[in-house]
Amino acid sequence: MGRLLRGALLPVLFLLFWEFAAKSGWLVYDSLSWPSAILVAGLGALRDGSLLLATWQTCQAALLGLLIGSAIGVLLGSILGLWSFMARMAGPTFDALRAIPSIALMPLFLLMMGWGLSMEASVVAYACTWPVLIATWAAVRGVEPRLLEVADVLEMQFGERLRKIVLPAAFARINVGLRIALGVALVVAVTVEIAVNPRGLGYSLVLAQQSLKADLMYAQLLWLALIGYLLNAILKTVDAPGGGARRGA
Amino acid sequence: MKRLLNLLPPLAFAGALLLIWHVATDLRLVSPVFLPTPARAFGDLAARFADGTIWEPLGATVQRMIFGWFFASLVGIALGAAIGLTPLARDLLEPTLEFVRPLPASAMIPVAILFFGLSENMAVSVIAFGSIWPVLMSSIYGFGAVRVRLQEVSALLGLSRVEFLSKIAIPSAMPDILAGMRSGLAVSLILAVVTEMQASLPGLGRDIFLAQRSFRSGELYAGLVMLGLLGVLINHGLQIAENRLLRWRPQRS
C-alpha cells in the first residue's frame, strides 16, 4: 500500500501543478492544455464514438498484420530451424532484410497498395515477422532430437512433422516471440497512421494536433498509453506460469 | 579456403533471390513502377555514391539518430542507476515509467510538433523518447543485479559512493547497459526515418518518401538498401565495441 502511494506521488503532484499553473494563467502556452480539460475532451471523444472507431481501426490493422507476420515467421523459422544448411544459406540475407526499419517500407507498400487497411497491415506484418521468425528458429533448433527421430521412423511428411511434432514441442518459446510481436504490431500500426495512413488512433492524434486541439490530443495520447499498458499487463499474466520470458530488455 | 567455401551458400542464396527479382521484373511480371530491376536499384544507389548526393541525407539521418540516442543513453543510464540502486527512487518512479513505456514513441510526434514545430529539436526529442526505453530498462536490471557480495567487498574496503559507482556498479551493469544501448540505436534509426517523413526534414527517410511520391521506384529501393546497410553496419559496429569492452566475459559457445 505504501509503495502504491509512493508510486502515485509524482504523477499526482505533476497533474496538480499542471492544472493549477494552467488555470491560474501562470503557464500559458498553445501546446499546453490542462488535466481537467483533457479529461472532458477524452470523455467527449469516448461518448461520440470517434475514439472507439479509431481504436478499432488501429487494432484491426495490428491484428491482421500480426496474424500474417506470425504465420510467415513460424514457417520460415521452422525451415531454418529444421535444416541448419538453410540457416547458413539464408541467415545473412535475413539479417540484412531485418535491419531495414519496417517503417521505411511504408512508401513502398503505399506505392503498391495505396492508403488503407491492406497497406498498414502489410507494414505491420513485415515488422512482426522478424521476432516470430527468430524465436521460432531458436525454438525449433532446441527441439529434442529424439522427437525428430520419432518423426523419421513414422515417415512423416514435412507438414505433418511440423504440425504434430515440431510446433507443439517448440510452442512455449515461439510464444515468447509472438508476445514481442504483439507489442511491435501496435507500435507499428500507430506509427504508420501517424506518418501516412489516414485512419486509426495515430491519424486522429495528428488531426487533433493540426487543428490545435491540444486537449483532445493529450486525451488520445493517454488512451493510447492505457491500451499499451493493459496489453503489457495481459502479456505479463500470460507470461507468469510459463516463466519463459526474461526480465529486462 | 574453408572460410571461402563457407561463404558460398549464403552468397548463392542472396544471388538466387536477386535472380528471381531480376527475372520477375525483366519479364514484366511485376510493374516496374512498383519494382525496378535489381540492377536499377543498386545502380541508383551506386550513382548516388558516385556523384556524392548520398552523403548529405545520410549524414543528416545519422547525426539526428546519434544525437537522440546519445542523449537517451545518458539519461537512461543515470535514471537506471538511481532506480536500480535505491529503493526509494524505484518506488517513486517505476509505476509512472511502466505506464509511459508502452506508449508508441511515434505517438509523441504530434506532441513534439506542438512544442518544437517541424524542427530538428522535434526529431531529436522524439528519437530520444523512443530509444531511452531499452537503455533504461536494461540499466535498471543491470544496476539492480549488482552482486550483494561485491557491495560487501566495497563496504569492507571503505569505498566511497562515487568509487562504488565507478569501480563496482557501472562495470557490473555494463553488459546490460551495452545491450540496451544497442537495441536503443536500432530504435533511433527507425524514429529518425519516421520523423523525417513526418516533418520533411532532410535525410534518407524523406528521400524515400519523395521518391515514392514521384514514382521513382529505383531511388526508393536504393534508399531502402542504404537503410538496411546502415542498420547492419551499426549493429556490427556496436557488437564489436561490445566484445572489446567486455573481454572479461567467459566466451559462450
Place this chain on the structure above:
Amino acid sequence: MTLASTKADPASGASAPVAVSLRKVGVTYAMGRPVLEDISFDVREGEFLSIVGPSGCGKTTLLRMLAGLLRPTVGEALFDGQPIMAPSRERAIVFQDYTNALLPWRTVSGNVALALEKTMPVKAERDARVAQLVEKMGLSHAADRFPTQLSGGMQQRVQIARCLSQEPRIMLMDEPFGALDAMTRQTLQDELMALAAERRTTTVFITHDLEEAIYLGDRVIVLSANPGRIAQTIEVELPRPRHQLTTREDPRFLAHRHHLFGLLQGH
C-alpha cells in the same frame, strides 16, 4: 586424555594482548529465531583460531559480525577494545564464494589493486606492491588473466592476495577452501599457515571440516546448532610447522579428531 579443554589461555600467546573480544553476544534475525546465543571468547594477537560446527550453527553470521557487516542483537563485540560498528580495512574477510567476491571485469592484478587504489595513489608504487603480492600467492603467470579464466584454487588465491594487500590486523576466513578439491585444499592450507606464521596475522578461520580446523588452528571452538552456542573450546598443542602427513598421523591429532567427532555427532 591429553585434551586441555575449555577456558585456558592459548599456550602460544598467553601473554599476547587481546585483539577481538566477544561478550555474551547473541544475534537474532528479524523473524525472531535466534541464530547465535551467549557467545563469549577472546582472540589474542597472532593467534590462529578455528571455529567449527554443523550447518545452521551461525558460523558465517559470527564472522560477518566480526567483519562489521552486521551488529549483535545483544552483547558486545570488541576489536581493540572498541565496539565493532562498521566494516574496516583492518579486518579483511575471505569469502567462500570467490566467484562472487572477485570483480569479473578486472584482471588478477586489477583485483588485487582494488584495495590499494586509495592508500597508494602513486601508480608505479602500487603496481610494484601488487606484483609483489601476486608473486607471493604464486599468480605471476596469471597476472593479466580474468577471474573466469582461472581455476577455483587460483581465484581463491586472488581473493587472499587482495585481503593481504589491505595489510589487515586480522584475517577473517569463511570456509575459504570449502569449494575446492582435496589436493588444492591441502596446498592452500599449507600456504595459509606459512603466511599467518610469517606475518603473525591474527586469523579467525571458519570451517565445517574437523580435520582442517585442528590442522590449522592454535585453538578450536566448536559450535552447536539451533541456536549457535559454544559447545567446547580446545587447545591444539601440535608443534609447528605442521605437515600434511606427519601432523595428521600424530596421536594427539587423532585424539582431537576423535573427541570433536563425538562432540559433533552428539548434536
